[in-house]
Amino acid sequence: MFIFELIDPLNRSWREDVLMNRFHPKDVVAIKAIRLGLFPCPDTQVWGATRNGLFSIKSAYHLICNQQDSRKSERPSTSAQGNRRIIPNEVWRSIWACNVQPKVRNFLWHACSNGLASTEGLTRRGVNVDPCCCHCGELETPDHILLNCVFARAVWFASRLSxxxxxxxxxxxKAIQGWSSLISKDKIIGRETFGLAAHICWSLWKARNDALLGGKQLSRIDVSKQAEFEFEEFLSISKSSSNPPHARSDPSFKHPxxxxxxxxLKLNVDASITDNKGGLGYVLRDSSGQVVSACSEPITKYSVILSEALTIRAGMQHCISMGINHLEVENDNQExxxxxxxxxxxxxxxxxxxVQDIMALSSSFSSCIFHIIPRENxxxxxxxxxxxxxxACRTSWLISTPWISELCNSDSLRWSRFNI
Ligand SMILES: [Zn+2]
Incomplete structure (x- = not known):
């Protein structure tokens, strides 16, 4: 059987009747989720363990590690710390999205990867150290240092989070999962709670190092105050840098x-995504900055990059239908x-x-150039x-629509001011 037998060549869609006859219903759903291009293309081999389908030794190594982890998780564990844990992807995503200094994010990542140099971990790797906690004498694992030690419990209790x-x-x-889940209930309070909790973990680790390596014993109040101070200092610095005092620091003023x-003609495209739906928008303007056409179209919710790619394709199809020869396409998705x-x-x-469709469509123009632009532009x-x-459906806006004129004038004004 060949893949082309599963595709209707006329309307470029999957042949559901053939799929249902030959595959399990679960597989049919997965196959139908694969988006077909506008034009037929030769079959290619892809490696499913990387994002771009290309084989790499690194990805093969991670694939094997993940398979081993899955097998281990199916067996009852005898030592929670000795075995690699299966950490849900949402935990990694939460860590990298956490509003704290990069060093604190990196620290949380190490803590979840069982990569902290706790004395239990060092002993396991053959280093001759005392594996007991310097505060309480129990086995010193990352979870013990950050959560279970009597000293850690006292610091958490003394902190603003109680x-x-x-x-x-x-x-x-699991603690990270709990803190980050607060963000969905209240974005501001959730982010601050998670950020402060991350800083408390960081301060506990520093206090442990001070006690073990420097012989310096901090009190539970010192550690919790230090975490609160560092987090507030970080918030005030990030707040002042995100609220520039002068409008000229806006990148859209520097590069309008x-x-x-x-x-x-220039085509600017963008996509918008919410929890349950997506939308695409594009505007075509001439050399005087005047709008030639402006469209909005609701689409199914996809990932950001797929939505942006679909938007470029839709915008270019529109430009071809208008008989445009020379086109510049602008979007802010760097990848x-x-x-x-x-x-x-x-x-x-x-x-x-x-992307193959877009490249094929680009050959319909005498010239077609793609530019990355800052989001502000x-x-x-x-x-x-x-x-x-x-x-409800694809909407082509009248050029005289007030908000369209206003946005168009605003872009043109910034450009003319920039050239003075
Ligand atoms: Zn302890």
Whole structure:
């Protein structure tokens, strides 16, 4: 059987009747989730363990480790710390999204990866050290240092969070899951709680090192105050850098949107995603900065990069239907635009067929150039994409629509001011 037998060549869709006859219903759902391109393309071999489908030794190593982890997790564990744990992906995502200094994020990552140099870990690796905690004499594991030690419990209790780690098998990744889940209930309070908790973990680790290596014993109040002070200092610095005192520090003022060359048109595209739906928006402007067309279209919710790629494809199809010869395409998704600008880069598998479509469509123009732009310079396309979330079907906006004119004038004004 060949893949092309499963595809309807006329409307470029999966042949559901053939799929249902030959595959398990679960597999049919998975196959139908693969997006087909507009044009037929030759079959290629892909490696499923990397994002771009290319084989690497590193990915093969991780694949084997994950398989071993899965097998171990199916067997009853005799030593929770000795075995590698299966950490849910959401924990890693929460760690990298945590609003703290990079060194604190890295520390949490090490703590969850069982990569902290606790004395239990060192003993396991053959280093001749006393594996007992310097505070209480129990086995010193990362979970013990950060959650279960009597000293850690006292620090948590003395902190503003008054957190009490569970008494049965406390684990740092489970604690992180709990803190990050607060963000979905209240974004501001949740982020601050998670950030402070991360700093308390960091301060506990530093206090442990001071006690063990420097002979310096801090009190539980010292450690909790130090964590609160460092976190508040970080918040005040990040707040002042995200609220520039002068409008000129806005990147859109430094590098404003620029009209295309006199013989061409410029297409700005953007996608917008919410919890349950997506929208795409694009605007086509001429060399005087005037809007030629502006569209919003609701789409199914996909990942950011796939939504952006679909938006570029839709915008380019629109430009072809208008008979445009010279086109510049602008978008703020760096990864996607790099794939479109560099033919030697392999795009992620999820956008592979869409990137092929875009490249095929680009040959319909006399010239077609792709530019990466700062997000701030894509405000008009961004507004159109957000409007797509509240319209029922593809909407072509009248150029005289007040908010369209306003956004267009704002971009042109910034550009003309920049050139003074
Ligand atoms: Zn202890």
């Amino acid at each position: 957190f009490s780690p569970p008494h049965v098998d406390p684990q740092i990744h 949107w620029k009209p295309p060359a006199s013989h061409g 996607l635009m790099r794939c479109l600008s560099d033919q030697y880069l392999s795009p992620p598998l999820e956008i592979f067929t869409i 894509n405000s008009m396309a961004d507004s159109l994409a957000r409007r797509a979330l509240s319209v």
